[in-house]
Structures are given as C-alpha cells and as structure tokens.
Amino acid sequence: MPVPTDVLFLSAREQGALIRARKLSPVELVDAYLSRIDELNPRTNAFITITAELARRQAAEAEREIGRGRYRGPLHGIPYAPKDILATKGVRTTNGSKVTATLVPDYESTITGRLAQAGAVLAGKLNLLEFAMGSGVVSGFGPARNPWDLRRTPSGSSSGSGVALAAAMVPLSIGTDTGGSIRGPANFCGIVGLKQTYGRVSRFGVTTLAWTLDHAGPMTRTVADAALMLQAIAGPDPLDASSAADPVPDYSRALTGDIRGLRVGVPVRFLADGLEPEIEAAFRAALVMLRTLGATVVDVDVPHAEYATSAGWIVAMAEAATFHEQRLRTSPELFDPVVRERLDAARFYSATDYLKAQRVRTLLMREMATVFTQCDVMAVPGGDALPPPLEPAGVAATDVKPGSKATRFRGGTTFLGNMTGLPALVLPCGFSAGPPALPIGLQLYGRAFDEFTLFRVGHAYEQATEWHRRRPPIA
C-alpha cells in the first residue's frame, strides 16, 4: 500500500515507532522516499547519488530482521542520506568536486558504519559545496536549491542536507560543520542542525576541510531526531585521535519539555549591528517563549566574539591549503575557482598568523567558560540575514566582489562554535512575512559535552511552537 505523503513528514522517531509496531513497512517507506526523490531532485538538486537498489536491499533486510523479532533500535529501517563528503565503502564519494568525482572508497566512515549498525537505510549521498567550502554554484554538481524558494540558496556547505530534509526527501541526514556548514543550511532551510562538541563524534572517513575545526553531526527535522542520531554516532573511536572518551548520556532523557530554572544567556553584542528586523523580532520572541517555559534570561558577554570568524578563517584556510597541497599542484583546473582562490591565497599566510589565530581560540574558550558560569545555554540568532538569491556563476567564482566585506563576516554567529569546540544547536524559530516566507533560526550554545542540555531546551521550545511543522511550497 502506498505510504501517504504525511508519513514522509513525520519525524524519524515517529516513523520508528510505527515500524517497531509493524504498522509501517521499511520497504514501503524507502520506496515512498525514493519516488519523492525522483520527483523533486530535478528541481532541488539535493542528491548527487541515489542508491535506490542498495536502499531497497537494506530496507528488505531490516524488514526481515524486525519480522524475526530482532529490532535494533529507533533508527532500524529508517532512510537517511549523508552529505557526500562521508566515505561510504563501494559507493561513490564525490566531495562535490570534479577532483574526486569518480572516487569510490574502499573503507567506511565511522559515522555511516555506526548508522548501518543501527539499521538505518542509505538512500543516497547529498550535494554540498565543493570540499565543504566552494561556491555551490560553479562546482562539480551544480547548486542545491532552497525548497522555500528555489531561486534562493539553502546556504552551505551541507546544502543538499538542508534541502532534502526541508522537502521531506529523507527524514535524517549527516552534515559537516567547519565554520557553520551544518547550522547555516539548518537556519536557511527551517530544519534542525547540531554541531556537537569537538571530539564527541568521530571524524574518521570524513574528508578534511580543517583538522582542528571539522565536525560531522546530525541534521534532522526535529530536535528529538537529532538526539536519536547523536546517540547512534557518538562515542570514542580508535580510528580518530581527536575523538573523546567522555561517556555518552542517554539523550532521550533530555526530552522532558521541562526547562524551569535553566538560565539562558544572551550576548548583547551579537544583536548590536546588522541584524535584519524580522530576524531580531523572531529571536526576541523566542526568548519570550523560553521565559514563558520557565527559563531565566540573563545578559552575558563574549568580549572577543567578533574575532572568531577572522581568526577562524585563517585556521580553516591554512589547514585546508595544507590538506589539498598535492591536488592543487596536480589538478588545479578541476577545482571550483573560488576554492582555488581561497586555497592559493592561504598559502601566503604566515606561521605566526596561524599560531596567533590559534591563540585567539584559547582566548575565546576562556571567555566562553566564563559565560557558562553565568548561564546553562547561550542563545543567539541562527544567522544575521534571510536566504539571499543564488549568485550568478560569474559572481560566485570569486570572493573579491565590488563592495564585498571581508571574511570577518563570513560565518556570522557560527564560527565561535568551531573555534571553541563547543556544541551548538540550530532550530526554527520563525518565518519572514514574505512572500516568499523564509525560515528564521534560533541557535543555542552549550557547555563542552553538554549536548544533553541543548536537547532539553531545544525540544521544550519546539514542543511549544509550530515552526518545525511548516512545509515548503515545493512540498
């Protein structure tokens, strides 16, 4: 029996409950998503690779196992698609680039391996900005398009993940975030994105952008689903020296809806300049809602927050230029022009610039440690602008545009999380008046390894609002 479209918009948690109760067939569920991908991908360009045959095989296996009473857990039989920068054994992994367009890894990333162990079904690989830092327009596979308005950018670099979730082409995804690449698309596409603490999730098999800033984490349509995904992928990994041994709590216990007594810090300087009025209004309304739910809102300060992006950009590009050194020598013509421009420019950075930027990280970590003596989570807007139109290819090919601001403003409110390694969750908190109505996001920062509290606050807010239930016009 065909699966109704409404079921495709259910959270993975709800779908999992139906599968466990044998009211929903994993095979029929994946077939429904594959049909929807066929229908919507020509317009959204969210998928680079669709693994239909593999997905049907995995779904059939899940159905057989569950039928025999071997239920693995809430992700068993649930389709997902990672950003195409996670290595999948035997499945093409392009990194969104012509440089690696035909690469088929002979190994599996730890994240996709753990999701396979949990019984999740691989539906395909999702579009991205080249090597997680390109223009998203010129690079290998063309731009993914925002389902709220196909003329606009879904942000990046996990562009396909944001699009596929908003358009209900899959219920779960994995993105990566080096300066905001999970949280940007979550903000622009009206979905949930978590950049967890550095070290909480293994980076093994995730193509590097910058070793000390990279994170790979859940992108979902609800906070509860982000908690489910993190539960499945978190924990130490001998294949990643940066993965942490810290115990992984039971995140489902955070989903109580009760945030009475929690303190929400608001750094006033984030709101000082350049915020669009509709974003500021939505953010302030979200703070009112958090107060209504029983939280206390307090002022906090991160005195050097405005340096996070400048210093972060130096670290990111210096590490990226080092990582791609050989490819830049042998096949520079295959790179997206803006990637090549950024990496070439980074080769002129000095060692003292890089180390100074690393000292700024220490400063920011100390300042955030002080912040978290005064509050339990820190709230900032998900971004400082609404999704702009996709740039024409000629404009997207370079950062040096007439009148453009320098890199301090690239990354906005997000680079702070990568520079400190602290977890940050973005979730929808409103829409612009439009037309077109465009999503607005709320971002919550937490203490190191305290994703639990982020889930607690995010879920309570989500339960009290309806923003996450809205569907884009393409749906």
Place this chain on the structure above:
Amino acid sequence: MPIEPDHVIDRRAVLHILAALGFGGAAAVDLAAQARPGVSAATLREAATLLDGSFDAARMAVAERAVQRNLEQIQVVRELVLDDAIEPAPVFAPLR
C-alpha cells in the same frame, strides 16, 4: 599638522584616533586596515617563488586580489594584543 604625501601613518596612531571617534575593537582595526598600503604583483610573485612557483599568470592575478583582500582581514587578528599566558589552542601530545 598636515600630512605630507609621503608621510607614513602609524597604524597604532590611527587606532587611537578611531577609538577617540568611538570606533573600537575589530571595527577600528578593520577601518585602519583599509588604509594599509597594497601588496604589488611583483612582491607577490617573489613570495610565490618561496612556495613552489607553480602559479601561472592567470592564477597569480586571482591570488593577488585575494591576498590583498585577506591581508586586511589578517591584520585584524595581528592587531589584537594578547596576554603572554595565552598559548595556541592545539596541544602537542606525544604518542604512547
């Protein structure tokens, strides 16, 4: 005192003036950076030889514009005065 055409403006003096005008922190450094003299293509070509000399003319032209723009940004970080006790974030750990 009028500034002579060949007079080099001390960056810290500019920052002090901007601070007096109400522009502080990175915003002031940003403004001061815009007054920074440019890097010539010839200088950059010389620097590129220290790398590996693999840039062709077109690529060098793009890099020149990008480096010029990024220098303004790097200057923001360079101008930040840090306490001596602040060490770089990555920690060296010997393999066991």
